[in-house]
Amino acid sequence: MKKHDQDFMKRQNRLTVFEIIKSQQPISRAAIAKQTGMSPTTVSRIVAELTEEGYLLETEQVSAGLGRKSTLLAMVDAAVLSVGVELDRHRIHIGIVDIQGNVVAKTDYARATDESVNATLERIGAEIDRLTKSNEIDCGRLIGIGVGLPGIVDNEKGVVVFSVQLGWKNVALAEKLKAITGYEVAIDNELKVKALAEHLKGAAIGSSRTAMLGFGNGVGSALIVDGEIDRGKTNSAGEIGHTTIDPNGMMCDCGKAGCLQTYINIHSLLSEANKIRPVRTIEELFEARRAGERWAVYLVDRALMYMAITINNVVCMHNPDTVIMSGELTDKFPEIYEEVAELCIKRFVWEPLRGTFAIRPSELSGQGVVIGSGLMSQNCFFALE
Amino acid sequence: MKKHDQDFMKRQNRLTVFEIIKSQQPISRAAIAKQTGMSPTTVSRIVAELTEEGYLLETEQVSAGLGRKSTLLAMVDAAVLSVGVELDRHRIHIGIVDIQGNVVAKTDYARATDESVNATLERIGAEIDRLTKSNEIDCGRLIGIGVGLPGIVDNEKGVVVFSVQLGWKNVALAEKLKAITGYEVAIDNELKVKALAEHLKGAAIGSSRTAMLGFGNGVGSALIVDGEIDRGKTNSAGEIGHTTIDPNGMMCDCGKAGCLQTYINIHSLLSEANKIRPVRTIEELFEARRAGERWAVYLVDRALMYMAITINNVVCMHNPDTVIMSGELTDKFPEIYEEVAELCIKRFVWEPLRGTFAIRPSELSGQGVVIGSGLMSQNCFFALE
DNA sequence: TCCATTATTTTCACCAATGAATTAAATAAT
DNA sequence: ATTATTTAATTCATTGGTGAAAATAATGGA
CATH class of the missing domain: 1.10.10.10 (Winged helix-like DNA-binding domain superfamily/Winged helix DNA-binding domain)
Structure with a gap:
C-alpha cells in the first residue's frame, strides 16, 4: 500500500x-x-x-x-528512446526503440558461447555507443536500456538468478551494465518481454490477459495481465518446461521423468530422431515428416499434440483472452500454427472455455525481445519519474 | 487507469x-x-x-x-459485519463474519438438490433474518452478503455463469438476493473465496502469492496475488479439472480423454472402484487401501500421484510462495497431505523451484467459504465507499 | 448577423497533505 | 529533584493539484 x-x-x-x-x-x-x-x-x-x-x-x-x-x-515518437537488447547464447541483437515500439536503428552480432559476463557487457556497451553515433541518436532522449535473456531473472534487483542457456548464476547484470554505459538498465526473461511486446505492438494489442508460449529450445510461458508482466513470487512464473506431462515417460535432463520439454524441445526431438536415423537439423526432421516417413511423423505429431495440450492447460489455469505461439519451432515452421491451434480446440479444450480466447501466431518474432525489452525499460522510467 | x-x-x-x-x-x-x-x-x-x-x-x-x-x-471488531454464505448442492452454511474474519453467529441446513433458485434464495434471506434476530446483531453494522458457490461466477456482474453442480446457468444471483434481503451482495466461486479466507485468516497469512488447490468432487485451483483474487478474463482461471494429463487416458464426463479430474475426482474414483468391487463411499475405498487391497492401493496411489503432479504443475505456472491443499479428500483423509507433499517435492518439483514455496493443509476447511465470502463482501464495501 | 454548440483556457476556491512549531509525556543524566 | 533528551501527538499556516464556473474561441446553421 x-x-x-x-x-x-x-x-x-x-x-x-x-x-x-x-x-x-x-x-x-x-x-x-x-x-x-x-x-x-x-x-x-x-x-x-x-x-x-x-x-x-x-x-x-x-x-x-x-x-x-x-x-x-x-x-513525438522520438521524445523517448531506449535500447532493447536480446542477449542469447550465440547471438546478440541490439535496437533503439522509440516510444511507439518502432525500432529506429539496430545491429546484431555473434557471441562466443564461452565469452565472460564482463566481456559480453563491454561489447554491448560499445555496440550501443556505435549504434547511437552512427545513427545520430539524440542521447538526451535515451532514457535507459532493457535486456531480455533466457533464464530466471530478478527484474526488481536486476539480477540474473539462473540461466541454463548462458551458464550464469546470480549475475548482477543491471548494475554492471549501468556501470559500463551510464544508463538505467532493466532486465527480464526474454519470453516475458516478448509477451509484453506482442501485447503492446503485436498480436495481442487490446488484450487484457495475454498468455505467451515459447516453443523452441526449452518450453516456456509468460502472462501479461492488464499490461503488466506477471513474474511470480521468485520470478519463475511460466517455467512450464518442467511441468509433468507423463509420470512414466522419458527422462528429462533435469533428472525427472516426463517433463513437458522432453517432448517438445528441439534438442530432445533431434536426439530422439537420432536414435533412429542420423538427423542434424530440425529442418531435416520436418522434411522427413513431409515425406511421410513414419518415425518423423510420429515424433513431430507427438510434439504438436503436446503443444496443443500445453495451450489447453495454460488456458485452464490462466483463462487468458489471447494465446500467442512463438519460438524457434513456430518461426521456422509457421504451418504448424494452424495445425496445433485446431488440434487444441477440437480435441482438448473444455466446452465452456471454447470461444473465450484466441490463439494467434507471434507477429514480431524476429524483433520481439528487442522491442519488448526496450519498451519495458521505458515503463520503468515512467513509473519512477 | x-x-x-x-x-x-x-x-x-x-x-x-x-x-x-x-x-x-x-x-x-x-x-x-x-x-x-x-x-x-x-x-x-x-x-x-x-x-x-x-x-x-x-x-x-x-x-x-x-x-x-x-x-x-x-x-472495533463488530464495527463492520457481513454475512458469508456457502451455497452447495446439498447443504447451505450461513455465518455472520466480523471485520477480523471471526464467525460471530452461524447456522446451516440441508438443501433439496432440485430446489429452485428463487426458493433457495428466499430461504437464505429468511435464515439470515432469523440469524441476526436471534443473535441480536446490529444490522446497522451489517454491510453486505457474500456468497461462495461451485462453478464459474462473474463476480463483477454478480452472475452465476455456469455451475454443473447446481445445474444453474446465467443466474443473476446477486441482483436477486439483493432484491430479497436489501443488502449488497457479492458472489464468487467457492474455491476462490476459500483461498481468500486462508490468505487472510488461515494457512497463508502473510503470503503474497497463494495457490489453493481443491480436491474433492471436481478439481480446482485458485490464486491470490497480493491479496487479490485472480479471476481470469472470463472468471474461469483455475479451472484445472479439464487440463489434459494423459491424452490416451480415460474418458471424462466432458467427452474428452485424459482430463485431470478423471483421476482424482471422488466420483470417478468410486466408479472406477465399482468396476472391481461394490464400493459405496470414499471411506470404504480408503479403508480397503489401508487393508492393503491391491486395486484400492492402485487407485488411491494413482490419485495421490496426480495430486502431487497437479501441485507441481501449478507451481511451475504460477510460482506461488504458498500452496494450500483443501477439499473433501484432504478434509476426510488428512493423512494424505504429508504423503502428497513429500511425493510432489521429491519426485516432481524441478530443482530451482524447490524451497521457493511451502505446501500446507487448509486450516479453515469447515468455515473457509463462509469466512472468505463474508470478507470478500467487506472488501467490496471498502473499495466502493 | 446572431445563436446554439462544442473545445479550450482562465480564474479562483477548495481541500488533502505537509512541515514547522508546539504541547505532552516519558526516560536518562546530572 | 532538576534538567536534557527523546518520542508522540496536535495545532496552525502553507502548498499545490484539482474542479467549477466563467470567459474565450471557433464553428455550423437559422
Whole structure:
C-alpha cells in the first residue's frame, strides 16, 4: 500500500493522459477529459506540461460535428528512446526503440558461447555507443536500456538468478551494465518481454490477459495481465518446461521423468530422431515428416499434440483472452500454427472455455525481445519519474 | 487507469491506514506514519475520522523505550459485519463474519438438490433474518452478503455463469438476493473465496502469492496475488479439472480423454472402484487401501500421484510462495497431505523451484467459504465507499 | 448577423497533505 | 529533584493539484 500524496496524484494523472495519447493518438483534450473523468482544466494543464517537455505535439484541427474544432494531440515518437537488447547464447541483437515500439536503428552480432559476463557487457556497451553515433541518436532522449535473456531473472534487483542457456548464476547484470554505459538498465526473461511486446505492438494489442508460449529450445510461458508482466513470487512464473506431462515417460535432463520439454524441445526431438536415423537439423526432421516417413511423423505429431495440450492447460489455469505461439519451432515452421491451434480446440479444450480466447501466431518474432525489452525499460522510467 | 483526485487520494489513504490497523493492531499513530511515509498530521486526522465513525478504538498506552508513550489503536471488531454464505448442492452454511474474519453467529441446513433458485434464495434471506434476530446483531453494522458457490461466477456482474453442480446457468444471483434481503451482495466461486479466507485468516497469512488447490468432487485451483483474487478474463482461471494429463487416458464426463479430474475426482474414483468391487463411499475405498487391497492401493496411489503432479504443475505456472491443499479428500483423509507433499517435492518439483514455496493443509476447511465470502463482501464495501 | 454548440483556457476556491512549531509525556543524566 | 533528551501527538499556516464556473474561441446553421 502506497502513500497517496498530491505529488503521486499528479504523476498518476500525467501518466494516465500520457498513456491514453500514446495508445489512442491522435486525440483531443476534450476526449481525454471525457474518457478519464478529469476536468478539462486538468487535462489542458497536463497537456501543456507534456508539450512543454517535448513529449507531445498538436497536429491538426478536426470538427466532430457541431461546435469548435478539436485540436488533436499526438506523441513525438522520438521524445523517448531506449535500447532493447536480446542477449542469447550465440547471438546478440541490439535496437533503439522509440516510444511507439518502432525500432529506429539496430545491429546484431555473434557471441562466443564461452565469452565472460564482463566481456559480453563491454561489447554491448560499445555496440550501443556505435549504434547511437552512427545513427545520430539524440542521447538526451535515451532514457535507459532493457535486456531480455533466457533464464530466471530478478527484474526488481536486476539480477540474473539462473540461466541454463548462458551458464550464469546470480549475475548482477543491471548494475554492471549501468556501470559500463551510464544508463538505467532493466532486465527480464526474454519470453516475458516478448509477451509484453506482442501485447503492446503485436498480436495481442487490446488484450487484457495475454498468455505467451515459447516453443523452441526449452518450453516456456509468460502472462501479461492488464499490461503488466506477471513474474511470480521468485520470478519463475511460466517455467512450464518442467511441468509433468507423463509420470512414466522419458527422462528429462533435469533428472525427472516426463517433463513437458522432453517432448517438445528441439534438442530432445533431434536426439530422439537420432536414435533412429542420423538427423542434424530440425529442418531435416520436418522434411522427413513431409515425406511421410513414419518415425518423423510420429515424433513431430507427438510434439504438436503436446503443444496443443500445453495451450489447453495454460488456458485452464490462466483463462487468458489471447494465446500467442512463438519460438524457434513456430518461426521456422509457421504451418504448424494452424495445425496445433485446431488440434487444441477440437480435441482438448473444455466446452465452456471454447470461444473465450484466441490463439494467434507471434507477429514480431524476429524483433520481439528487442522491442519488448526496450519498451519495458521505458515503463520503468515512467513509473519512477 | 483511474482518475486521481483529492477525494480518491483521501479514500486511498483512509483505506491504507485502516488495513494497517486491521492487520497489525494494536499499533500507534506514529508507527503507521513511519510505515506509510505519511505525515503524522495526516495519520492523526484519518485516525480521528475513523474513530469518530466507530471503526477504531484507543486501547492502552505503551512505552517504546524513550519518550512519550504511544497510544495504541485497535479495530472495533463488530464495527463492520457481513454475512458469508456457502451455497452447495446439498447443504447451505450461513455465518455472520466480523471485520477480523471471526464467525460471530452461524447456522446451516440441508438443501433439496432440485430446489429452485428463487426458493433457495428466499430461504437464505429468511435464515439470515432469523440469524441476526436471534443473535441480536446490529444490522446497522451489517454491510453486505457474500456468497461462495461451485462453478464459474462473474463476480463483477454478480452472475452465476455456469455451475454443473447446481445445474444453474446465467443466474443473476446477486441482483436477486439483493432484491430479497436489501443488502449488497457479492458472489464468487467457492474455491476462490476459500483461498481468500486462508490468505487472510488461515494457512497463508502473510503470503503474497497463494495457490489453493481443491480436491474433492471436481478439481480446482485458485490464486491470490497480493491479496487479490485472480479471476481470469472470463472468471474461469483455475479451472484445472479439464487440463489434459494423459491424452490416451480415460474418458471424462466432458467427452474428452485424459482430463485431470478423471483421476482424482471422488466420483470417478468410486466408479472406477465399482468396476472391481461394490464400493459405496470414499471411506470404504480408503479403508480397503489401508487393508492393503491391491486395486484400492492402485487407485488411491494413482490419485495421490496426480495430486502431487497437479501441485507441481501449478507451481511451475504460477510460482506461488504458498500452496494450500483443501477439499473433501484432504478434509476426510488428512493423512494424505504429508504423503502428497513429500511425493510432489521429491519426485516432481524441478530443482530451482524447490524451497521457493511451502505446501500446507487448509486450516479453515469447515468455515473457509463462509469466512472468505463474508470478507470478500467487506472488501467490496471498502473499495466502493 | 446572431445563436446554439462544442473545445479550450482562465480564474479562483477548495481541500488533502505537509512541515514547522508546539504541547505532552516519558526516560536518562546530572 | 532538576534538567536534557527523546518520542508522540496536535495545532496552525502553507502548498499545490484539482474542479467549477466563467470567459474565450471557433464553428455550423437559422
